[in-house]
Amino acid sequence: MAKIIVLMGAPGAGKGTQARLLQERLHLPQISTGDIFRSLKHSQTPLAQEVRDIMTRGHLVPDELTIRLVKERTAQDDCKDGYILDGFPRTPAQARSLEQLAEEQQNTIVAVLIDVPLELLEKRMTGRRNCPVCNEIYNIYFKPPRNDNVCDLHPDAELVQRADDNSETVRARLATYEQQTRPLIEFYETAGLLRTVDGTRDPEVIYQDIERNVK
Numbered sequence: 001m002a003k004i005i006v007l008m009g010a011p012g013a014g015k016g017t018q019a020r021l022l023q024e025r026l027h028l029p030q031i032s033t034g035d036i037f038r039s040l041k042h043s044q045t046p047l048a049q050e051v052r053d054i055m056t057r058g059h060l061v062p063d064e065l066t067i068r069l070v071k072e073r074t075a076q077d078d079c080k081d082g083y084i085l086d087g088f089p090r091t092p093a094q095a096r097s098l099e100q101l102a103e104e105q106q107n108t109i110v111a112v113l114i115d116v117p118l119e120l121l122e123k124r125m126t127g128r129r130n131c132p133v134c135n136e137i138y139n140i141y142f143k144p145p146r147n148d149n150v151c152d153l154h155p156d157a158e159l160v161q162r163a164d165d166n167s168e169t170v171r172a173r174l175a176t177y178e179q180q181t182r183p184l185i186e187f188y189e190t191a192g193l194l195r196t197v198d199g200t201r202d203p204e205v206i207y208q209d210i211e212r213n214v215k
């Protein structure tokens, strides 16, 4: 049976890195609802038209249509050995629709949570600085430059912090994530489908752990 991998993790937990490694090494496509919605612009199917109309009116696309889009996309040949979902499901209701889809496709679901304590996530994001000349990324907690706030290679260049990496914004983003994702995590926990991996370790070690859980 092929696996549907639902990868979960807070902003800064390294979800993007792990999704990329899974794609490269297990040759599974990452299906992102964001990409699906964007690609609708060029699609002429009745379903695409219906969703486009809803989006043009500025309304939220109902779950029932989103799952149909996911179904349509994952019916393609590249998904036959399984796939990674990104941006879906977001709610227990969507997770239930995904269970039905998995059953129709004769796939099994595995939800993987990359778990990183909030305090560490905050430091990962608020500590980030980059060189305006070469774009090298530093972190004042984990990978500080040799001299305070200047690039190792460009001593005249003061490092800069992205506007949305300030602590207030970061805390708000993490709180939103926590609030929105908690019910989904609980859903998968209750269903016995949740695998939690310790996301504080080296990306390669985390990957090995994830691979063991999804194979």
Ligand SMILES: [Zn+2]
Pocket (backbone or CB within 6 Å): 131, 132, 133, 134, 135, 136, 151, 152, 153, 154, 157
């Ligand atoms: Zn530099």
